[in-house]
Amino acid sequence: MFELSYTLQIVMLGTLMLGAISGMMGTFVVLREQALIGDALAHAALPGIMIAFLLTGIRDLQILLIGAFFSALLAMVVLNVIKRYTNIKFDAAMALILSGFFGVGQVLMSHIQKGGTASQAGLSRFILGQAATMVRRDILFIAVVALVMFLLMMLFFKELKLYIFDQNFFKASGLNERFINGLLTMMVTFIIIIGIRLVGVILMSALIIGPPVAARQLSNRFNINLLLAGVIGGFSGAMGSFLSATGNNLPTGPVIAFLLGIIVLVTLLFSPKNGIIKQTIQIKLYRHHIKKYRRLIHLYENPGLPASHADDYHYFIDHAYVCIEDGQLRLTDKGKRRIKHVKAVR
Amino acid sequence: MHIEILLVAVLTAMSTSLVGVFLVLRKLSMLTDAISHTVLLGIVIAFMFVGNMTSPWLIIGATLTGVLTVYLVELLMKTNHIKSDASIGVVFTFLFSISVIIISTQLRNVHLHISTVLLGNLEFVMFDRMELFGLDLPASLFIMAVVFLLNVGLLSIFYKEVKLISFDHALAGALGFSPVIVHYVMMTMVSLTAVAAFNAVGAILVIALMIGPPLTALFFTKTLFKTILLTMGIAIFNSVSGYQLSRMMDVTISGMIASVTLLTFFLVFIFAPKKGLLGKLSLHHKQKETLAIQTILIHIHNHAGDIDAAVELNPETLHQHLNWSKKRLDAMLTKAYKQKYITLEGSLLALTSKGKQYYDSLNFIK
């Protein structure tokens, strides 16, 4: 079989952990209808990275990520202030913060690297990530963050779940909304920050959104969703890095995102619950039946139509769905069964 | 020729923010995030067919992908009941990852760097030139001008329809204006504009240019037409001052324009007279004050002539009954004295005739 090189093992382990934890975290975020918050925060991290570098002059990943963390946190605070004090729609505020913060980051970067254009190589690393260059220390860092996030998630599982499903009830139960909201934001931010290193800013959203969306197609139960999202995320992460390492010059982040996209697509199309294919067929069939048996349904809802309407019903009379009794149109047993069947398609 | 760069910057800012007005009003802002990333796939696929970076097919292909993105997002929302932001996230990351994979495997040796496409490069627009009517112009300038005129032209022809559909979708349909057609024409223009802006500002900063000026303008305006005019004004201001600042500080132009866009938004958000943060806070403060004075008046009215009036209406002890701090009570009493609502009768508080009138005007039943 394959012999996995040490580097590849490292990378696969890293992306597996990242995929699993962001998939689980994403379950909360997507249900809270803030799926794109990850996208906004990831972009907003850029100026923080640059400022951290300007202040320390060190290229050390962990230090730069601390800058990223504060920058993303600032973006989140600004978003909340805008939401609280204006009528601006949240998605508009998010779009502006995402792009505006990124612009500030680009300015800082071009200032650092002087001469405008040379900066772009460094930036594309931020945008698309660079999993292939991970070393043991990076993995340790990711493992620690992922583990802490996982423990926090389990510790506050009950509260998080309640908050996601019913914020009003949560408040009414006397629980601290600010705390749980802050906790959620902080956890998402942390995960995004470690994700940027691996898959980059743009595709981080795939890791947050893809797994929960796919999981949602497979199960209606929250706990199962959470588990499935973790499994799907972890699998795509590890599998993605494996494929990208074996393929010719395949970038890791995009391969993971592509894989996730395929998984989402397959679940959307074929989910036994409400897959597009099953739904489309059933809806077509339902519509067809309703159209075909329109008159029969009408008779069922309005019993006792006089036989003078028989002209409209000759098809159904011919097929023994309807008979004429005492000068009235009557549904036969066959007709009643047919109606039951039509209704049952849903 | 720096004036050429400036012109491209201004035209880009104006075209993008013009379509942005309607994206903001129709709550589709984050859709630009998706469109601006997925058009890359259209460019890549068109490039694989024509093998030429300057072919107009690239623009057409990219625009079509943008429209396809909108369609797919809406399809997911409709068939699988996925919320709009989740469907945006699913669709755009998938299409974007495909384009990056194609670029890095199939088009390695080609002049198509992901970072160039994503980040744009205003500094370089003047190297890519074309000749038109004997004029030697940067291609971007020409493209941006055409897109801008197209946007303005379409909008002035269909202004009434666009306005109606943006405000009241259902009525538009009932009056016989097909909302679906107008929606897709609009989305085509958004995609085309995003594609055209690519060279100059790239996929990420174009979002700020689209959304920033209209969001800023909406703090001031009360009609759609004025919103559009002010948006254009702000776009021009942002791009010109962003350009100047970037030259002074020797940093990236597009990044600076986006930064200035964010900055003008923040300034307006904080200082706008009525709808701004400070305005809202001071209004809130005033309302609290009015409520406090009303509370005092009601308290005086209710206890006037009571047996315990001596304690309840004593300005030295009143704060205990209202459960306020002494400092707050004194401040509020001073205000009430100043407005001649209350007076001292002996050592006790009493309503003046003006105070009584004010009390009567308060409608408690409501």
Next chain:
Amino acid sequence: MKDTFKVEDLSVAYDRQPVLWDIDLTIPSGILLGIVGPNGAGKSTLIKTALGLIKPLSGSVSFNGKPYKKVHKTIGYVPQRGSVDWDFPTTVFDVVLMGRYGHIGWVRRPSKKDKEAARLALDKVGMLAYKSRQISELSGGQQQRVFLARALIQDADLYFMDEPFAGVDVKTEKAIISLLKELKAQDKTVIVVHHDLNTVKDYFDWLTLLNIKVIAHGPVHEVYTKENLKKTYQADALMTMDGTSDV
């Protein structure tokens, strides 16, 4: 009285969930009709289907025998107040003027006559003084008056109004109902989705009780009975009464 609006065998479903089931209605002209039923009974859906905004599964809707597209200029519509964004940067006058857009048609601009009509309509609902206000500055009742003015300048023979009394003050409610009665006196037909059972008898002369199916339809004094109301507001959906599998 001739029949102005006719619904035949109409069924509408979202996905496979029936919202309207085998609806037959004949509505004569010159009446004030209330459509009443519990939440999710398909009241708004019925109106939207009549206006061609929703495609039915089966059945048809006609106006004096013609389809909606042919007669849309003679039909006025007041959507639910909550269906639009009241922060939109537009003035009261502009919103009212939108009622003329159907008559004006594609591309052409409102004329002086249209603007005069808007002014008159605003005066009629007592909102002329507010004509340059941005709509975000209005109270709920004022917003509803603006919507009503917009419908008035559609100069229609038949009006559909979706919950025009929802969230308005008592004064506005009275003003609106007297306006509707005035329309009726001019031999126009007004169809209103309503939710307050207490006022049904005072407001309307015809009543449709709807809960996915038509429970009862006719003059108010015939339809407004305890039995009918009980049937309409029965807790469980009528669709599942014969033990068909539920979702």
